[in-house]
Amino acid sequence: MIDLRLLREDPDRVRASQRARGEDVALVDSLLSADERRRSSSVRFDELRSEQKSLGKLIPKATGDEKAELLKKAGELSAAVKAADAEQDEAADETQRLLRQLGNLVHPDVPVGGEEDFTVLETIGTPRDFGSEGFEPKDHLELGQALGAIDVERAAKVSGSRFYYLTGVGALLELALVNAAIAQATAAGFVPMLTPALVRPHAMEGTGFLGQAAENVYHLEKDDYYLVGTSEVPLAAYHMDEIIDASQLPLRYAGFSPCFRREAGTYGKDTRGIFRVHQFDKVEMFSYVDPDDSEAEHQRLLDWEKQWLTGLELPFQVIDVATGDLGSSASRKFDCEAWIPTQGKYRELTSASNCNEFQARRLSVRMRDGKHVKPLATLNGTLCAVPRTIVALLENHQQADGTVRVPEVLRPYLGGREFLEPVAK
C-alpha cells in the first residue's frame, strides 16, 4: 500500500496515478474522509481512556460512600470508552480496507495506456532469417515431440489442458536451465531458496495478488491455502513483521518453486504447446533494498535478466510496460521478450518489477536506518521461467535436420552435449 501521509499531503498525485492505471479515482476521497474520521475518533478515545485510567487508580484506595460514587462514575465512563473504542476500530478498519484497494503509485516515466502501449527500450540480438537458411522453422511443440521432450497429449488425459510432461531430454533440459540459473544468481550474490508453494491468505494478500489478479490464483478452500503463482510471494513474506538493519541491505534471494496459475480469461490464447500453462517451475530473483536504491536495483535485476537471455543466445527486446498492465504492486515493470520464430513476434520471458515500499508496507517489512524505522523497498525479477524458456530455445536454436543446438552456457549442465537429437518413434 502507499503512504497515508503522502496521500494527505498530495492527494492529486495519488489521483493521477489511479487515473493512469484506469482505476477508480473516487476511492481517494473516500479514503481521505475515512482517515480523517480515524484521526478524530482516535483522539477522543485517547482522552476518555486517560480519564478512565486516573479514575482506576483512585478506586482501590477509596472506601464506603466515596468508593460507591467512584464506581458509579467509572461505570458511565466505561460505556463511553467502549463506544469510542468501537468507533476508532471501525474507522481504522475502513481506512485500511480502502487503502489496500489502492494500487501502487506509478513511476512518472511509465507509458500510459493498455497492454499494447509499452515502450521498447532496447533490442538485443537479431532474429534468424530462416528463409535464407532454406527451411521453414517448426514450432516448439513439434520440435519437443520429435525430441521426445514434451508430451501434452498424455498430460491432457491425466490433468487436462494447459498441462504437460517434460520427458527424457526435456526433463534434463529443465534441470539444466534451473542449475544454470541458480549458478548465475549465486555468483551474483543471491541466496538460493527453495520456498513453500502453499501460503496463507495474509502472505498472498500482502504481496498484492488478491486484487485484480485474484481470479488467476488457485485457492484450496478446505484448508484456506493459496497456491503461489510465483516464489515472489513466499520471498516477499519471508521477512514479514521484521525490522532489518540498514547494514544488512541489500538482501537478495533466488527462489526456485513451482508456480500455479489459473489462466482465467485466456481461453483460446496460446493454447498450443507449453507457452501458457497452469503449472511450471521458475527461478525468481528477489531483492530487499533501501527505497533510495530501488531504481538502481531495478536496473541491476534487468541487467541480470539480460545477461541470462544473452547467455542463452536468444534475440530479445526490453520493454517498459504500460500503466494498465503493471499489476497493483509494481510502480514500474520491465519485461524481456524473446523472439518466437513461428509466431513472428517477441513474447514475454522475464519480468522485473519495482514495488518500492508497496509490498513492504502491507507485509510490515521495515528497515532501521540509524534511529528511524521505515518501510524498505522490494523488487522481483524472473530469471528463468522454464517452459517459456524451453519454447524460445527450441524454436530459435533448431536446425534444418531437426536437431536443436544447445547454447554453450547450458552444455556443462547437459553432460556436455552440443545438440539435442530427435528420437525414433
Next chain:
RNA sequence: GGAGGCUUCGCCUAGUCUGGUCUAUGGCGCCGCACUGCUAAUGCGGUUUGGGGUAACCCCCCAUCCCGGGUUCAAAUCCCGGAGCCUCCGCCA
C-alpha cells in the same frame, strides 16, 4: 487424528494460581556519559513498535505482554475462539 505444555518490550527471564501497587522484574546484548593517561573493568543513564500532539527536536498522551472476542469500574493475569512452537500417542511415508 487424540492428549498435554508453552508464547512477556533484540535474546533469555520474573510476574499469571490469588485482577488494581505492572508506568512489566532481572540478566545478556546494544547505545550514551563518567572514571581509570590505551581495547578491559566499574558506575550512572538509556534501549519495543504503532497512532496522535509539535514546523521539528526534546517532551507529552493513547495503544501494544502471540492474535481476536468476552467478563469486569479495572485484564499480562479470569473465560471463549484462533495461530505458532514443543512433548507424547495414533497413522502414513
